Amino acid sequence: MSIMAEFLSLMLMFSVASIGNSLSLNYYEKTCPDAESIVAKTVKDAFSNDKTVPAALLRLHFHDCFIRGCDASVLLNSRGNNKAEKDGPPNVSLHAFYVIDDAKKAVEASCPGVVSCADILAFAARDAVYLTGGPTWDVPKGRKDGRTSKASETIQLPAPTFNISQLKQSFSQRGLSMKDLVALSGGHTLGFSHCSSFRKRLHNFDSTHDVDPTLNPSFAAKLKSICPLKNQPKNAGTTMDPSAATFDSTYYKLIIQGKSLFSSDQALLSNPQTKSLVYEFATSREAFYKAFVKSMIKMGSITGGQEVRKDCRVVN
Template sequence: MNPKKLHCATVVFIIYFFSLNVHSQLEIGFYSILCSEVEFIVKDEVRKAFAMNPRIAAGLVRMHFHDCFIRGCDASVLIDSTPQNTAEKDSPANSPSLIGYEVIDNAKARLEAVCEGIVSCADIVAFAARDSFEMTGGLGYDVPAGRRDGRISLASETIKLPSPAFNVDQLTKIFAAKGLTQEEMVTLTGAHTIGHSHCSSFSNRLYNFSGTSRQDPSLDRSYAIRLKRQCPQGSTNQSLVVPMNPSSPGRADVGFYVDVLVNRGLFTSDQVLLKNPATKKQVRENARKPSLWMRKFSAAMVKMGQIGVITGDDGEIRRNCRVVNG
C-alpha cells in the first residue's frame, strides 16, 4: 500500500477509535463545544421554578433517583403513557408524588431552540437534580454528561424502586443491585432532608402498624401526635403532605439524621437505619459531620447518575422529553 494512504488510514482509524472511547463513557464538560449554554439554561429553569415553589427541588432530586433505578439514567421516567402502555410516571410509586416534569420540559424547549438535537433529556434530569440540591443549601458538584435517552417506560417495572416500608437488608440489597454500597445507601437516604411526603406513604405507622401495635413503637410520641393531626385517619385527601425532615424541611443539611436519632424518621425505611450497627454508626457520623456528609452525598449522586447509562450511538436524543422520537 502507498505509504501516504497507509498513514491516512491509520490516522482515520485512531480518530475513529478515540471517538468511540470518548463517547462510550460520561464526561465532565461533554457539551462544552456543541452546546456550551446547557448548564446555564437548566439552572435558570430550576431557579425560576424554585422561586415559585421551593418544593420543586426535592421533586427533581427524587426524579433523578427514580429514573436511574429503573432501566438506568435514561429519562424513561419522563415518557408519557399511551393508550397501549402505562408508563413509569403513572405508576403508584410516581403518581401523584413525583413533581417537576414541567421544569425539564421548559429547559428542553429552550435547549432545542439553541442546540437542536444535542442535549439528552437524561442529562437535563441529572443537571436539574444537582442544581436543586445546591439551591437548598447543598454542595454543588460536577455532573459528567453524555447520556442518551431510552425508548421504553413501563409502570410495571417501578416495583423495583425502594419502598418506604423496607428494612435495612432489603434496602442494602436493592442498592447493591445498582452497584451502590450500604454506606452510599445511607448517604443517599439523606436526600430526605428536603421535600414532603403524602400521608399514605407512612400512615400505617400511625394507625395500622402490626397485629400487636396500632402505632409504630419506634416513633417518637410527640412526633406521632403531630403527624396524626396532619394526617387524620381514613383521609383520602391527596393534597395532604408533611415535611420529610421536621427540624429543617427546606434545607439540605444533616437535620434528617438528627431526627432519625431521636426517632423522628418519617418512613419505616428511615427509622430502621438505627436497627443495624453499621448503618446506625453511619447515621451518627453524618449527624455529627455535616461537611463530610455533603461531600459523600455529592460523590454518591455522581455514582448513581452513571447507573445503566446509554451512550454513544445507542438510544436517542428525544426532541420532546415526554415522547419517544417517531
C-alpha cells in the same frame, strides 16, 4: 448470598463502572457549552415561583435512575396500551415535569438535538440541591435517553416501608453500597410526604403495638392528628423535616430522635454500618455533603439509553 447472585452482583457493578466511564465532564464543551447554565437558569426561575421544585427534581432523578438507569424514561408519557413509569403507583405524586420541558426547550433553541433529557435531569437535580443550600458538583455528561418506560417496572423502586435487608438488596443490585444508601437517603431532607407513605406506622402497626415503637411518642401523636384513621383530609401529609426547603443534615438527627417519617429511614439504625454513618452525618454536615456528592455521581453514572430525544415526553 449464592454464588450465582454474587456473580450477577459483580457483573452489574462491572457494567455500571464501565458504563459510567463512557460519561465525561467535557462532553458538551464544543457542541453545547452553555447547556448547564441554561438548565440552571430554568431551575432557578422555577424555584423562585414554587419552593417545592427542588425536592421534586431530586426525586425525579432518583426515580429515573433506579428503573432502567438514568435514561429519562421517567419523563415519557403513557401511549396507547403502554402505561409509562410516571403513571406507576410510586410515581403518581411526581411533579415538576414542566421544569425539564422548559429546560429542554431552552437548550434545544441553543443547540438542537445535542443534549439528552437524561443529562438535563441530572443537571437539574444537582442545581436543585445547590439552590437549597446543599453542595454542588461537576456532573459527568453523555447519557442517552431510553425508548422504553413501563409502569409495571416501578415496583423495583425502594419503598418507604422497606427494612434494611430490602434496602441493601435494592441498592446493591444497582452497584450501590451501604454508604451510598445512607448518603442518598439524605435527599429526604427536602420535600413533603403524603400520609400513605408512613400511615402503617401510626395505626394497627402490629399485633402488640398500635404505633411503631421506634417512633418518638409525641411525634407519633402529632402525625396521628395529621393522618387520622378515619376522615383523613385528601392529600394530607407533612414535610420530611422541619427545614424541608433547605438541604442540610437535619434528616439524620431526626432518625436518631425517632422522628423520621418512613420505616426505611428508621431502618438505617438497625444495622451497625448504616447506624454508624447516620451518626457521622448527623454530627458532620461536611461528611454528609462529601458522601452525598460521591453517591449522586455514582448513581448518575448508571446509564442505559439509546437516543437524544427532541421532546422529553415522547421517543423520537
